[in-house]
Amino acid sequence: MSASVAVAVAAEYSGADFSNDHWWVPLLKGVFIMVLVLTSVIMAIWFERKVVAKMQLRPGPNVHGPAGLLQSTADAIKLLVKEDISVRAADKLVYLVAPVIAVFASFLTLAVVPMAGEVSVFGFRTPLQMTDFPVAVLYILACTSVGVYGMVLGGWSSGSTYPLLGAVRSTAQVISYELAMGLSLVSVFVLAGSMSTSQIVEAQYREQWFVAALPLAFILYVVSMVGEVNRLPFDLPEAEGELVAGYMTEYSAMKFAWFYLAEYINMLNVSAVATTLFLGGWHTPLPLNYLGVPDSGYWGLLWFLLKVWTIMFFFVWVRGTLLRFRYDQFMNLGWKVLIPTALAWLFGVTAIRAIDEFTDVDSRLMLLVLAGVLLLFAAAAFLVPEKQAPPPEPDTEFDPYADGYPVPPMPGQTLPPSPRRLRAMAAAGAGYGPSDAAPSDAAPSDAAQTEETDRD
């Protein structure tokens, strides 16, 4: 049976064909990737500052160049010529090597990402992708996990408290979020029957985008990718309110710039991976492909970049919207929500895929059964008693000056009537009979509320 698994799945979709490549073609593609990445980073920093500024109703960089476009270039030159300060307490070798590890590892990922289909390079037909192999997506995971060593070692070697805390957080973050990320990617492998990026793109072209087929896996990937690149709701390793700048506190000038560069390249990387694995890669996006807009040749690069920058916009949007998590919330989300969800989702996808592959069950029947099961779960959910509100605090006597400070009544306590109201009640009560019109313990709540508004 296991032999039939492999036979059924193997080579269903054709991948990129590199057989025409001369030795200089990958070299040229490598140079192209470097140029693309470096210019994109300059662009991304400007883009982020400008978009966040628009979200916060301020102009953002607008002095250097048209619309402030040259601001990041100026910043880069400033970082290049700044004095390079080394910390005396640092572990010199590791301190120097750490930013290099971070930035080099971040350059590796795009080598296996297909940016377009067959293009013509000086008369040769070749796919616009540096290389591809059967485990390309695992290679991407490997590169990101090596890149994290840059942060961890940089934080440790600085010989200072805040960077060390940043490094420790970074380690814990990677260990917890890479699991969820890997599990969400496995469902893509199961559906595409391959771990090669070009074959996954091809599979999406033939069937449908995996964001539609595997919506939960996409959500899991997006959450964990934000955690992976330390962007805002998850930027605990460099939380500026708590750790100054986290692992890069003691870095300055070009060494700091390398960390900064690595962070933005990693953003581009995870965006490119999300595009490739979930958003159809370099093929024409949804409404346009029915209109016959081409994706052959260099058109593919346009669509690829469009999708990547859409995700980059999402990153900036999230940064402009969400607040940083507390550390325990962050860990709870990773271990108690993302990983169990990813496991359950993976089990479901694999089961459905196996039924589809090895039995003659009609897919319509399978979907109906699935819908029935879901309905059953929904019905069962109605039977589960609703979560009870926490029991109200024991009905203690209201002490308006508890712990030495004026406090409002807690739930279950009622505010005693004010002296003025007491007098009014006494006056009203005098008409009826005995004058001891003491307020009843169970004063109606609306009376208490009018009392509140009566004040002042």
Add this chain to the structure above:
Amino acid sequence: MSAMVSSAAATLTAGLTSTGEASTGEAILFWVLAPIMVVASLGLLFARKAVHAAMSVITVMITLAFLYVAQDAPFLGVVQVVVYTGAIMMLFLFVLMLVGVDASDSLVETIKGQRWIALLGGLGLLVVLGGVVVTATFPPARGLDATTYPAAGLDSTGQPSNPQGLAAIVFGSYAFALEVVGALLVTAALGALVLTHRERLIPKRDQKTRVKDRVRALASGGTLTPLAAPGVYARHNAMDVPALGPDGQPVEASVNRVLKVRGQEADADLYAARIDRVLAGGWADEDLPAAAPVDAIEAAETDCDPDPTSEEADR
């Protein structure tokens, strides 16, 4: 540049000829990577700091992964980096982080004579390994052709592609062994959970109770807000100088209690006196009353400062 290396490694995957000889490209790769691996392995043995040793292990793992890829085993190579370098060594580092940058191993023998026992054991291992290497004869390399499922996972060129051929072996011939290993790992994980489980003897202090406690402590002199940062309004932006409150009086609680215990705290009254002089219209340093000449203040400062040279540098 490293992308080049990896792509070069990828193109080398067909490096092994049918006779089992390594191709030129693979030989070059080996002779580039082998010295790095040897140096890194020696680094593991001789590094004084635990993190340096861990870095050496990481280097060996990554170079080994390159060699695996060159030996037509891309899955093994990449998974080695993902699992061992990315997860397991990261866990090791996580623990080493807590040791700190200055710590190095102590060379005191904890068990008497352990050095000689270790040496003896190492020699024994060397003899065994040497014997195996010298006497073993290898059949011609066949790679994944040797699987019992020759039809499994053929790629476009008719060669068995790596992850699929491997999957056919692991989930075919060795399915039972895999299940057993899985059960073992689950048991180990459960064991770790049980052993590290802690009964909560007192209720957990959550954010709400802490807030309540702080409000309660307010009546008896506590604060709701964090304590004032030291040195912020003083002449020196230093940890050992207490902050001055809006009334010009030093806030004693702003200096870390560790410094107080060590006796490294600067005298708050001197600084308060300076503020008073400024408020009175005089200079902080000059125009001093005879009782407190400049030298006394400076001397007090230098006394408090654990590293007088840094103050010199500040100026």
